[in-house]
Amino acid sequence: MFMFEKAVVGSRRYWAWVFALLCVIGAGFVSYLYQLNVGLGVTGLSRDITWGFYIAQFTFFVGVAASAVMVVLPYYLHDYKAFGKLTILGEFLAISAVTMCMLFIFVDMGQPTRVLNVLLHPTPNSMMFWDMVSLSGYLFLNALISLVALSAERKAVAPPKWIKPFILLSIPWAVSIHTVTAFLYNGLPGRSFWLTAILAPRFLASAFAAGPALLILLCMIVRKVSSFDPGDEAIRKLSIIVTYAMLVNVFFVLMEVFTVFYSGIPEHVHHFQFLFAGLHGEAYLVPWMWTSMALAAVSIVLLVVPTFRNNLKILPVTCVMVFVSLWIDKGLGLIIGGFTPTPLGEVTRYTPTLPELLIVAAIWAIGFLMITVFYKIALAIREAMGYEIAH
Amino acid sequence: MSTDRRTFLGVAGLGALAIAGKASVDALASGPEAGKPKAGTRWAMVIDPLKCLKEEGCKACADACHKVHNVPLMANKKHEVKWIWKEPYERAFAAESEYTQEALKEKPVLVFCNHCANPPCVRVCPTQATWKREDGVVMMDWHRCIGCRYCVAACPYGSRSFNWVDPRPSLAEISPEYPTRTKGVVEKCTLCEERLAEGKLPACVEACEEKAILFGDLHDEASPVRARLRESFTIRRKPELGTEPEIYYVVGGKPDVHV
Numbered sequence: 001m002f003m004f005e006k007a008v009v010g011s012r013r014y015w016a017w018v019f020a021l022l023c024v025i026g027a028g029f030v031s032y033l034y035q036l037n038v039g040l041g042v043t044g045l046s047r048d049i050t051w052g053f054y055i056a057q058f059t060f061f062v063g064v065a066a067s068a069v070m071v072v073l074p075y076y077l078h079d080y081k082a083f084g085k086l087t088i089l090g091e092f093l094a095i096s097a098v099t100m101c102m103l104f105i106f107v108d109m110g111q112p113t114r115v116l117n118v119l120l121h122p123t124p125n126s127m128m129f130w131d132m133v134s135l136s137g138y139l140f141l142n143a144l145i146s147l148v149a150l151s152a153e154r155k156a157v158a159p160p161k162w163i164k165p166f167i168l169l170s171i172p173w174a175v176s177i178h179t180v181t182a183f184l185y186n187g188l189p190g191r192s193f194w195l196t197a198i199l200a201p202r203f204l205a206s207a208f209a210a211g212p213a214l215l216i217l218l219c220m221i222v223r224k225v226s227s228f229d230p231g232d233e234a235i236r237k238l239s240i241i242v243t244y245a246m247l248v249n250v251f252f253v254l255m256e257v258f259t260v261f262y263s264g265i266p267e268h269v270h271h272f273q274f275l276f277a278g279l280h281g282e283a284y285l286v287p288w289m290w291t292s293m294a295l296a297a298v299s300i301v302l303l304v305v306p307t308f309r310n311n312l313k314i315l316p317v318t319c320v321m322v323f324v325s326l327w328i329d330k331g332l333g334l335i336i337g338g339f340t341p342t343p344l345g346e347v348t349r350y351t352p353t354l355p356e357l358l359i360v361a362a363i364w365a366i367g368f369l370m371i372t373v374f375y376k377i378a379l380a381i382r383e384a385m386g387y388e389i390a391h
Numbered sequence: 392m393s394t395d396r397r398t399f400l401g402v403a404g405l406g407a408l409a410i411a412g413k414a415s416v417d418a419l420a421s422g423p424e425a426g427k428p429k430a431g432t433r434w435a436m437v438i439d440p441l442k443c444l445k446e447e448g449c450k451a452c453a454d455a456c457h458k459v460h461n462v463p464l465m466a467n468k469k470h471e472v473k474w475i476w477k478e479p480y481e482r483a484f485a486a487e488s489e490y491t492q493e494a495l496k497e498k499p500v501l502v503f504c505n506h507c508a509n510p511p512c513v514r515v516c517p518t519q520a521t522w523k524r525e526d527g528v529v530m531m532d533w534h535r536c537i538g539c540r541y542c543v544a545a546c547p548y549g550s551r552s553f554n555w556v557d558p559r560p561s562l563a564e565i566s567p568e569y570p571t572r573t574k575g576v577v578e579k580c581t582l583c584e585e586r587l588a589e590g591k592l593p594a595c596v597e598a599c600e601e602k603a604i605l606f607g608d609l610h611d612e613a614s615p616v617r618a619r620l621r622e623s624f625t626i627r628r629k630p631e632l633g634t635e636p637e638i639y640y641v642v643g644g645k646p647d648v649h650v
Contacts, residue, residue: 041555046469110538110575190547
């Protein structure tokens, strides 16, 4: 494809990074062949915990993908100029994250060769069908928008007018992908942990904190390794978005905690007990969940106090805290906590196996590789245009 | 005259065509539909836990079911596949209590797919690999299932099993009349639809010497299930979820009643 020539010219450091990612991808690919041959029994999943690391990562990265809207919306709806240079980075992040989501779903299939049955027998009453529609639609929108924007930028002209409706459509579409992902879980009558209307809002709030936090970190890396600078103002504005989203997220969690514990319905309480105190002698997630809580608490202090938030030395640390906290919450607690205890009240331990972890690492590496290549192309074009060098 | 004859031949020809057509449609439809009994049937079961308890370690029903359906005995409990099994009373009915069920809380209760009238597993399946038949059987198509396990997450009764690995090496012997499954698909009780098609009772019902499992048509007032439902208090598992299970459990009652 055109513009890809920019991705194959790079420094030694660039190639070393790409090579390292390819190694991780290779290890994961071999692990996947093993899983394909033996079955999903090579993972730590069981009859009781049928979804685990793969689906949890999928859920987390749907959020990262949706968070692109946090730069697109202020720029296009409020004409917030400082985000102008960022939108393309947000869209590339979205494309990479959606691709990761699709891969996480794919590796979780017991019969991957039959996956197109979802298209052959479209079933609108299944939320999985709608998840497929919304994710592929979002991938298409972001690919189209970033391609058109970038080629316009290369020719130093304004993007064509016809792209505007697609950009506007991508805003509610971003909200829809995470809403539908929440609907995957919260329409199931026997899974009380997910059976809450706050799930979709919570997903969105945590996504709008974790996604922009990751984007801040990416901006800071970009600033280090290239001559492109998204600007302090954009980064500071992103940090305000992270602050509000994180506060709203914690507020939603506390609302859920109140409802669950004040009503005292055992089926709802047991999941929280398992996650935060342990249940029937199993407490393996307890340290993780409290780490997540502690990181959330500390990061909120660092975000809310302007001195800390505006200090660009502290901010990346805060962003890592936000990201890790929410990754534990969604990437570990949400799925395992939803399956434990089982509808029959059993507590089964789930530990991801090495092949499972390698496959997850490989999909992360694919995401990083896509981000690297996309950002490389965008930055090469901007450097060629002579942008920002004097910033 | 000749016109009449032509008309007659035409009508006769059309009639013959229609009969032949109907026959071939019937022949084509004789796959999954063949076992369909008379219209309006609604299969259901009534379990009598006290009768079942007479022989506490007995698992004749599960053995019979698992044998005819090639359900493997997996060495790894995490990979367990089961269609029908016994679950402690407290778990089967989410009935935790310190005192009231003291004697019974650990007693085994027979559980399996409830063949819900409003099955969440069918609602969520993205490929219609599991569906609800008109006679109430919740069916599975093991050739269409993509192994996403959404149905397993949706089932509030833990009735579905996934083949984490190839189940065939774990079969002591293979019943040639019934298909074995492959790795990567979900399976569960199908109410012995293959036996119903031949007018037989489900294997578990037949295997139970205590007659603790009654089987019949809910829409037939004279059926054994209706008779039992008329004379005993019964409950269903998690009725508050609106899934409308077709499996009823007799509460207390008369363990020696003969139906």
